[in-house]
Amino acid sequence: MKVLRWELVRLRAQPRIRAAFALSLLxxxxxxxxxxxxxxxxxxxxFGRYVKESGFAxxxxxxxxxxxxxxxxxxxxVAGDVFATEDGHGTWQSLLxxxxxxxxxxxxKVMAAALTSVALLSVTTLSSLxxxxxLAGDRPLPGLSGTPLGLGRATALVxxxxxxxxxxxxxxxxxxxxxxxxTRSSLAGVGGPLLxxxxxxxxxxxxxxxxxxxxxxxxxxxxWHGLVRADPYFGPLWQGALVSLAWAVGCLVxxxxxxxxxxxx
Amino acid sequence: xKRLLLAVPxxxxxxxxxxxxxxxxxxxxxxVFTGRYAEQQRLLGRDPIAPGSLHALASCGRTGxxxxxPGEDWTCSVQYVDLATASAQVFELQVKPDGCWKADGTPxxxxxxxxxxxxxxxxxxxxxxxxxxxxxxW
Numbered sequence: 001m002k003v004l005r006w007e008l009v010r011l012r013a014q015p016r017i018r019a020a021f022a023l024s025l026l027x028x029x030x031x032x033x034x035x036x037x038x039x040x041x042x043x044x045x046x047f048g049r050y051v052k053e054s055g056f057a058x059x060x061x062x063x064x065x066x067x068x069x070x071x072x073x074x075x076x077x078v079a080g081d082v083f084a085t086e087d088g089h090g091t092w093q094s095l096l097x098x099x100x101x102x103x104x105x106x107x108x109k110v111m112a113a114a115l116t117s118v119a120l121l122s123v124t125t126l127s128s129l130x131x132x133x134x135l136a137g138d139r140p141l142p143g144l145s146g147t148p149l150g151l152g153r154a155t156a157l158v159x160x161x162x163x164x165x166x167x168x169x170x171x172x173x174x175x176x177x178x179x180x181x182x183t184r185s186s187l188a189g190v191g192g193p194l195l196x197x198x199x200x201x202x203x204x205x206x207x208x209x210x211x212x213x214x215x216x217x218x219x220x221x222x223x224w225h226g227l228v229r230a231d232p233y234f235g236p237l238w239q240g241a242l243v244s245l246a247w248a249v250g251c252l253v254x255x256x257x258x259x260x261x262x263x264x265x
Numbered sequence: 266x267k268r269l270l271l272a273v274p275x276x277x278x279x280x281x282x283x284x285x286x287x288x289x290x291x292x293x294x295x296x297v298f299t300g301r302y303a304e305q306q307r308l309l310g311r312d313p314i315a316p317g318s319l320h321a322l323a324s325c326g327r328t329g330x331x332x333x334x335p336g337e338d339w340t341c342s343v344q345y346v347d348l349a350t351a352s353a354q355v356f357e358l359q360v361k362p363d364g365c366w367k368a369d370g371t372p373x374x375x376x377x378x379x380x381x382x383x384x385x386x387x388x389x390x391x392x393x394x395x396x397x398x399x400x401x402x403w
Contacts, residue, residue: 046365046396053389142391144365144398146300147316207335207362210283211403222363225398230300235402 003100003108004115007082011116020074024120027070028062028128032135046144046225051132056141056154058132059125060161060228066124067165067221072172072197074120079113080176080189083259087184092264102260110177110252117173118166125162129155145229157232161224164237167244168220172197174251175217181255214239217247284401285360286333291325294341294358294368297397298323302345304391310381314347321345325358335362364401369394 011017035042035051035058042048046064050057086092095105140148149157172193180189200218203209213219220240226233299316306314325341326332339358344351354375356368370392379390 043394044367046398049394049396142301142304142395144297144396146297146304146395146397148304204362207283210334211401213362214401214403219363225363225365226400233400235400239402 001108003105004111007109007112008115011078011082011112016077017116020077020120021123023070024074024124025127028058028124028131029134031062032058032131036135047141050142052136054139054141054154055133055136056129056138056149056158058135059128059158060141060224062124062128063161063165063224067168067224068201068218070124071121071165071169071221072193072218074124075113075117075169075173076176076190076193078116078120078176079173080180080191080193081186082109082113083177083180084184084186084189088186096264103256106256106259110174113173113177114170117169121162121165121169125159128162129158141228143229144225145231147230149228149230157228161227164224164227164240165221167241168217168247171217171220171244171247171251174248174255178251178255178258181258215243217244220244283334284399285335285362285364287325287327289399290339290358290360290366291323291341293366293397293399294325294356295321295323295343297395298341298343298356298368298392299345301391301395302347305379306347308379308381308388308391310383319345319347335360339366341368363398365396365398367394367396 041051042061045061047057047060051061086095096102100108138151138154140150141154143149143157175196176189176193179192180186183189183192197218200216204213204216204218209216220236220243223236223240226236296316299319299321302319302321303314303316321343322345323341323343325339327336327338328340329336329338337359339360340355341358342353342355344353346352354370356370358366358368360366370390375390375392377390377393378387380387
């Protein structure tokens with residue numbers, strides 16, 4: 001717990017973490033302002049055509065974009081540096097001379113990265129929902145099953161949709177942790193998951209993988225498509241959670257082993 | 266380790282069949298079409314109608330060489346019954362790799378706006394273009 005508390009304090013003090021929170025908080029309202037000033041609508045993106053009809057469309061439009069590009073970036077900025085920064089500053093030795101084992105340091109740092117990622121996701125959710133309601137009010141949202149969704153149901157489904165991003169977000173955090181420990185480089189820890197995410201997106205866009213696309217870590221980011229409807233389907237959600245868990249375990253186990261067996265003298 | 270490396274491509278290949286088939290796109294399209302049709306009729310001032318009462322059926326397919334998978338050459342022909350009259354319409358679809366699709370109505374049958382004949386209130390036509398998604402999980 002001490003490592004977790006200390007790591008959270010350290011993360012909070014970092015300028016790029018503050019910048020990530022600023023982006024989460026201010027990005028959606030700024031996007032809403034730009035959309036409000038335009039006459040055209042982003043009709044090629046899900047819910048883009050409804051952003052001026054219903055306030056619940058904007059958070060889902062932002063979600064579609066964020067799930068593809070922004071969330072992997074935000075979580076990599078947090079998790080890709082928590083270990084490599086000790087290498088960069090040469091502080092491993094002083095950290096490990098305190099009465100904490102390597103396993104405790106690993107657990108504390110991973111938990112700090114995960115909690116910060118969850119906080120970023122929560123801030124973006126709230127910010128985009130408030131921005132959407134300010135832009136277009138609380139009129140019913142045309143769901144993906146064709147029928148309108150009223151105020152209470154639409155609010156619940158928007159929050160649930162954003163919450164469904166949590167498993168792949170934590171999967172990306174685990175990937176960033178592995179790269180951060182393996183390479184000892186913040187650049188690889190932050191940029192590596194982004195690059196891998198981009199490759200996965202391109203593979204999915206090619207459309208040649210068929211159902212095999214479901215094993216990619218980027219696919220669960222779209223699981224919310226099954227929720228925003230009168231008759232939700234949960235297959236992609238459960239499958240995405242299992243795939244994300246597999247990625248997280250597949251990254252954290254070797255990452256922990258690497259750290260525990262590394263020569264840091 | 267070698268066995269594991271061999272198993273991964275085999276596993277991927279076994280699950281490679283695309284879920285974006287006419288048999289799965291059709292019902293997804295019908296569901297969204299009937300919902301948007303009911304909304305269109307409400308905007309035209311009619312009493313609420315249940316989407317299920319339209320008894321809609323759709324036949325979807327690709328106009329190009331491929332028969333399934335993502336692409337911009339999908340069309341759906343939908344037949345339905347309303348006010349005791351059978352009708353049919355054709356929509357063009359863009360089906361994306363993530364299982365979501367966008368339908369466009371032809372301008373002749375689906376104008377950009379609909380006007381309530383009593384109140385003269387103009388609204389965006391819910392059937393001019395609309396989106397849907399289908400379950401692509403295993």
